[in-house]
Amino acid sequence: MPRSRYHVLNKQSPHFLTATVNHWMPLFTRPETVDIILDSWRYLQREAGFVLYGYVILENHLHLIAASNDLSRDMQRFKSFTAQEILVHLEARGARKMLDLLALFKRFHKTQSHYQLWEEGNHPQLIESEDVMRQKLEYIHQNPVKRGYVDKPEHWRYSSARNYAGMEGLIEVTRAW
Numbered sequence: 001m002p003r004s005r006y007h008v009l010n011k012q013s014p015h016f017l018t019a020t021v022n023h024w025m026p027l028f029t030r031p032e033t034v035d036i037i038l039d040s041w042r043y044l045q046r047e048a049g050f051v052l053y054g055y056v057i058l059e060n061h062l063h064l065i066a067a068s069n070d071l072s073r074d075m076q077r078f079k080s081f082t083a084q085e086i087l088v089h090l091e092a093r094g095a096r097k098m099l100d101l102l103a104l105f106k107r108f109h110k111t112q113s114h115y116q117l118w119e120e121g122n123h124p125q126l127i128e129s130e131d132v133m134r135q136k137l138e139y140i141h142q143n144p145v146k147r148g149y150v151d152k153p154e155h156w157r158y159s160s161a162r163n164y165a166g167m168e169g170l171i172e173v174t175r176a177w
Contacts, residue, residue: 014053014067014177015124016136017075022116023105025098026059027086034158036085037062038171040078050074051174053133056140057158058147063140065127075122083117133177137164 021027028034034057041064044050053065068074090099102115127133141153141161153161163169 012067012069014051014065014127014133015071016063016065016127017071017122017124018061018063019075019079019122020061020119022102022119024060025101025105027098027117028057028062028158029059032089033086036082036089040082040085041171043081044068044074044078045172048074048077052160052171053174053177054137054140054160054164055158055171055173056143056156056160058143063143065133065136065140071124075124079118083115086117087115127177130177 028037037057041050041052041055045052048068048070050068051066053067055064056062066074087099087102090102099115102117105116125136127136137160141156141159141164144150144156144159145153150156153159154165154167156162158170160169160171160173163173164175
């Protein structure tokens with residue numbers, strides 16, 4: 001039986017997805033951990049036909065709009081790779097308290113690993129129209145503004161709002177949909 005009622009409905013169509021750090025722990029407060037996320041997306045763009053339409057990375061979760069030939073598989077690859085790399089980074093930094101919490105909050109059925117970095121699921125929501133795409137992009141880009149981190153969406157470094165504002169972003173996004 002699946003763990004979530006959310007499923008990728010049309011593999012070729014864009015989906016709005018969310019990935020949350022286990023127990024909302026603030027792992028993305030340093031450029032090094034955010035770079036792991038961006039590098040993983042770049043790899044998927046290059047090697048798997050992953051199309052990124054929009055994103056925001058906050059301290060404990062991220063949102064993205066993406067499509068690929070097998071989005072479920074690519075999100076699983078993304079989460080697996082980023083978890084491994086972030087854990088290696090935390091161990092190298094000696095971030096013992098963070099690692100201890102990731103071990104403590106690991107779900108009991110996760111017997112293959114000592115830690116659990118990501119919450120389960122991505123909650124994919126099919127983007128069925130241009131109106132829904134605009135709504136989801138607006139939601140993504142306004143996230144740091146609503147939290148009071150910045151005054152304008154394009155001021156948030158880890159967001160595709162910069163791309164959509166005509167500025168250079170940190171990763172290529174597809175603006176034609």
